[in-house]
Amino acid sequence: MADVKKVATRQSYGEALVELGAEHDDFVVLDADLAAATQTGKFKAAYPDRFFDAGIAESNMVGIAAGIATTGRVAFASTFAMFAAGRAFEQVRNSIGYPHLNVKIGATHAGISVGEDGATHQCNEDIALMRTIPGMTVIVPCDDVEAKAAVRAAYEMEGPVYMRFGRLAVPVVNDADSFEFEIGKGILMREGADVTIVACGLMVQASLEAAEALAAKGISAEVIDMHTIKPLDEDIILESAKKTGRVLTVEEHSVIGGLGDAVCAVLAEKNPVPVKKLGVNDVFGESGPAVDLLHKYGLDAEGVERAVEELLA
Known part of the structure; x- marks a missing residue:
């Protein structure tokens, strides 16, 4: 697959948010001092009034996202998987899952492919953690096309969603023109x-x-x-x-x-x-x-x- 286009799904996440931002003004994006890495900086540049940096305070970011969701807006909360699923698990469970709020978690840098960042950042437990939260939808897209479709589908559905994105650029195996994505359908x-x-x-x-x-x-x-x-x-x-x-x-x-x-x-x-x-x-x-x-x-x-x-x- 050396000649196939390769894109990191974290990049797809950032680009999808910008595309959605041009179509809808009822959602905001939050990040925890990692906008360059999670690629949400693209949304910040395009729509600065709808972007909030919570600093290195992931649990607080989740709480803010939950609060925003109670006003009727959709909130995308973004950070590394280790912090979103690990550090902020209690807040995700109690502040987002329990009241079943319309918060979408964009968790990047998941898995072994985080590479040089090592064991502390290679979150290999996040799917297990998020699966246990009642009503939480868990999506793990495989490429650029699927990741962008997943972000759009997450926005369109009601309720909490955990989306897992990677750091490593991976081959694009789906055709954007013919691809069809439906949550819950393999x-x-x-x-x-x-x-x-x-x-x-x-x-x-x-x-x-x-x-x-x-x-x-x-x-x-x-x-x-x-x-x-x-x-x-x-x-x-x-x-x-x-x-x-x-x-x-x-x-x-x-x-x-x-x-x-x-x-x-x-x-x-x-x-x-x-x-x-x-x-x-x-x-x-x-x-x-x-x-x-x-x-x-x-x-x-x-x-x-x-x-x-x-x-x-």
């Missing part, structure tokens, strides 16, 4: 007969690349882009699992509490089949180049290919 990216790969975020691209390599070995892999972790599209999972009989889940997140566990819960109850979860295996990350770290932790095409072969064996 996307069949590639049909297959031998195994189902359910992926989210940048692992969708890795899974598609792995499926190509597996096809050369005579293994037919079906790839599903599960951009919405909650509410989960149970229908597409069950339909594919019944066809292939084996499922591999792939996520740049802990294997505890994320996409893998969500898929396993559905299959265990409604259609038990062998499942293997590929993700971060109950360890902390480390500092290093993002691509090298993804390879070390098995979160690349080679790792997906190897996991499929282990599952089939």
Whole structure:
């Protein structure tokens, strides 16, 4: 995919906010002293009167966003995933989730691909944390096209949304002209007969690349882009699992509490089949180049290919 356009989904987030800002004036954007990194600085430059920097006070930012939402406006609260889901969890739960307010959380720099920032900033627990909050929608887009569509869909729906964006530039695999996005509906990216790969975020691209390599070995892999972790599209999972009989889940997140566990819960109850979860295996990350770290932790095409072969064996 070297010749494919690559864009970091955090960049997509910032650009999508600017595009929305030109169409709607009923929302504001908040950040916690990270506007350059989260890319919300683009919105600040275009609409300074609708941008608020809360400083290095993420929990307070969440409270401010909640307060603004009670006035009828939509509030986008932006910071790193580690701070949005980790540091401000209590405020997200009690100030946004409990009253079911119309706040959209833009969480950037998630997962191992944060790279050199190391374990303290590589949040691999945020999906698990956000899934537990009643009524919270959790979206993990895979590329530029999907990320922009997710921001728009989050704005249009009523209620709290957690959107997970990455720091690393990733290949754009969707066609902007034909792409259709619906919250809670997975996307069949590639049909297959031998195994189902359910992926989210940048692992969708890795899974598609792995499926190509597996096809050369005579293994037919079906790839599903599960951009919405909650509410989960149970229908597409069950339909594919019944066809292939084996499922591999792939996520740049802990294997505890994320996409893998969500898929396993559905299959265990409604259609038990062998499942293997590929993700971060109950360890902390480390500092290093993002691509090298993804390879070390098995979160690349080679790792997906190897996991499929282990599952089939």
